[in-house]
Amino acid sequence: MGNTSKKLAAKCTLLTKEEQKYVAATFRAASKNSERIREDDLIVSGKVDAVLLEKFWGPQIDPRLAQYLSNFLFGSGQQKSPSVDFNRFAELYVYNVRGTVDERMMVTYNSLGKDYNETVELPYQLLREYCESIASTYIKILKSSTSHRARTWIEKGFRGKASHVQALGEAVAATVGGDLDSPHHHCTADQLSKWLQTNILLKQLAELVFVNLYGINKKAGDESPTPLPPSMPSLLPIPEGLDAMPDYPAFIDLSHIVWLNSHLPQKHQHKWRFLFSSHIHGESFSTMAGRIQDQGASVLILEDNSGHIFGGYAPVSWSIGPNFTGDEDSFLFALAPKMRAYPSTGYNDHYQYLNHHTKTLPNGLIMGGQFEFGGIWIDADPFGAGASAESCSTYRGYKRLSKEPTFRIRSLEVWGVGDKPVVNKDEGAIAYSCSTYRGYKRLSKEPTFRIRSLEVWGVGDKPVVNKDERLSKEPTFRIRSLEVWGVGDKPVVNKDERLSKEPTFRIRSLEVWGVGDKPVVNKDEYAGSNQASVLKTHKSEYKMLQMMGKPVGETNF
Template identity: 35%
Template sequence: MGNAESSGYQRRVARVPPAELADIERSFTNVTRNPGKKCAELTAFQDSIGNSLPGSASRRIFHGIQSVNITGKTAASSAEVTREQFVVFIIDLLRGTAEEKSAAITPMIRADNSEQVTGPQVQQFLEDLIGATIHVLRQQNALSGWSIENTRDLDSGIRTLATQLMSPLNSPNGGQSLEAPELSSSPISSVAMEDWLYKVPIISTFLRVVITLGLSILRENLEGQKDVSRLVPRCRRGRAPSFTSLLDLPAIMYLNSHLPSDMQHKWRLLFSTQVHGESFSQLCGQLVDQGPSLLVLRDSGGFIFGGFASQNWEVKPQFQGDSRCFLFTVLPRLDVFAYTGYNDHYMYLNHSQQTMPNGLGMGGQHHYFGLWIDSNFGKGHSKAKPRSTTYNSPQLSAGEEFSIDSMEVWALGDLPEELQAKNKRSILDVDPEAQALLEMTGRTRQSDGLRDKDDDGT
């Protein structure tokens, strides 16, 4: 190797342990199917991958490898990639600086050999990347209990997430985030690309999952295993195996990435109007003493939104929770709205009070919640003029006042030990008045017999 090649290549390989370097080189040997061969063409590359990755993803990866310049000198383009290019590309994606990652990703976005990166190219790259991530997780049986069939439409979810991930790309004037049509007329600079990758770390997570699982590189690496668990929590539906979630897989991955790390590994279905019916008492009975949770609603206008409750819900006429709580929207757009510091009105749950509002709320203030579900189940509001004070969230629902079409609640992570003794108790068990009211209306206790132990007994 020449000095330039040596400095570039050796600097990369010095970042990984010898065993990892050997694994990366072994992967290239699998591509060439010949230990002595130093180059590989696209056809051989795709043949070695087979069905592990979609064709669009394998072509983008190959183009990224092709674009690696080992020597730093201008070289004629080649239809082949070398072992050194392959090694540098993988290390830059997995261990590189922001500048190196951007240099590796930019040719993958610019797959048509154009000189500039534009908004539509980024959108298509993200759609391919998200689709490839789900594809490889499905191929490796790593969807952790989720399925394409038991979630919302995948294609629309991919487009929605791709659009959301583009939002931090700023205009050349440093102003507001641009919409995709505006980006189409403006080239995106390398500095903007680096800043974008820093602001949106889930993109690097997607790439690591696609590379490690799709190319069978460092699959046993602990960091790679954490990437998968951060993206896809284990799904436990209890006794509702045919339940179809309001969320799609891209939204699940996006929302899970915003949860505290100790809550990302498992979601357990607590409540669904599909299973438990439309009853505030049923909601409370399934929700109370179950630890942190994620609430998801679809209103009659088709909007999907909800909130993350970072602490255990309690029935009391005071606000509860902490600054980790957030509100979110899934449809028609995907976004998360975090705590502003304005007030501590994170969570509220109350019933059977004459002087205080009865229902479940998050953010804002009494009668003007960012998200409110009335104790007269089926009705709610999302009031923001123009934003909710607690979470800086806009109106989440189609109308300020809304009717609930469907709702589901997920318990997150492991149930704290102090709540395990209570986790089978319904609010109806300790509130005779609520139970009597339910019986007077002719309804049965739908929560009876529906609770199920998780795989770890919680």
């Protein structure tokens, strides 16, 4: 016991003075100024005491987490203790917030009613419920928060529904076994150790939960969603632009925002800027394109007609053009029915494509893959049609995001993340590229605009037109008669040079032979775009021959 006390004392030096003060104050209040907390002070008939919870934890804690904490503090089975001292009470906070991987392993095992032993495997279902209880408690903390940030999200319809909270816990637990979608049965100590080291979201959720349960740094009128120091990254971003929307049609959940925001680069986690909603701004590709350009990094979130919710993170500003843009920070994600992230592979740079009003290139928005085979494809005309390919080499572990390969868009949103890029007013604006003119930068303030005034001036003297040289009486005229005459003898056609006996003929047999070795096709690179274009060409030729009234298969020479 002495070694444990020394170890804890050394660990407590990692806490701030404020943290030490609040941990001690919480213990004194719970123990009623005695040296130990009895289980009866925390648990009544197997349930957490409502009076104590009202004072310290309120309605914030999930009942399952309360039981797990009771397992850690008082033990379980034959080793259960009727009371707990300050050391054990402090360990619960210190190890969850400042603990090493081994210490967090010990907390996890003990909370789930197991002795920490490298040979003991944890049932995956039990670990998943543990994650769900932490996620549920964090969402409860957000929903009971008085901060303007949390209240704005909640009042606009981001509710924190139980089914989505459960999906958040499942997404946290799913990474323990490597393959997210393979069935898990048990978790070894080695798997748990690697999981605790790499799962940043779980660590952040646990820290935020225990900081709140122990009342650390919580002050009256505190506007932060959690009482952590400002330097800590927030899982809930500041919503910018929602205040002006009285009836915002939210189709994603508070749990989705928390999970998605944790996957963004830290520099973009503090703020989401509302840019476009198909319900508010209308189902218009032009409107969407105009509102999302030059806005910096953004997330695109859409819901298909089957209720699947998914999207992509675009790390650079959207801009209309013929080429793919973006970088390797880009990723695609699914939010419902499961939360999954698909990071870039680096295999190609087909991260972002946006184009409109072109005749030779696809008009729409693409993230990943190839033209017509994108991880996400949104058609410009008609707006509302979308597709998600079966495979996409741009993103690792990718699986089709929508329920069906093609779908109708039920809802679509675009959010700018992080601060909006600063425009140097002396230079005008963030420029589009234009290879025609050297040093070109966008000339108008916005990508699209209304013309206030337009003038055209001729420069220099007006050119003199010699009327005697003009062939017609007037510059423009109606044709009364038109003739074309061949001059000289008609050219003789050497029949021996003509390949067929007759100018038109029926094809009796047709063969095509490849010569040399067959070229090797890299299946990962091949997306079928050439094949699709050839097929379209044959179809157009077929229609043309039909329109000309010629039998298909005849060839003219």
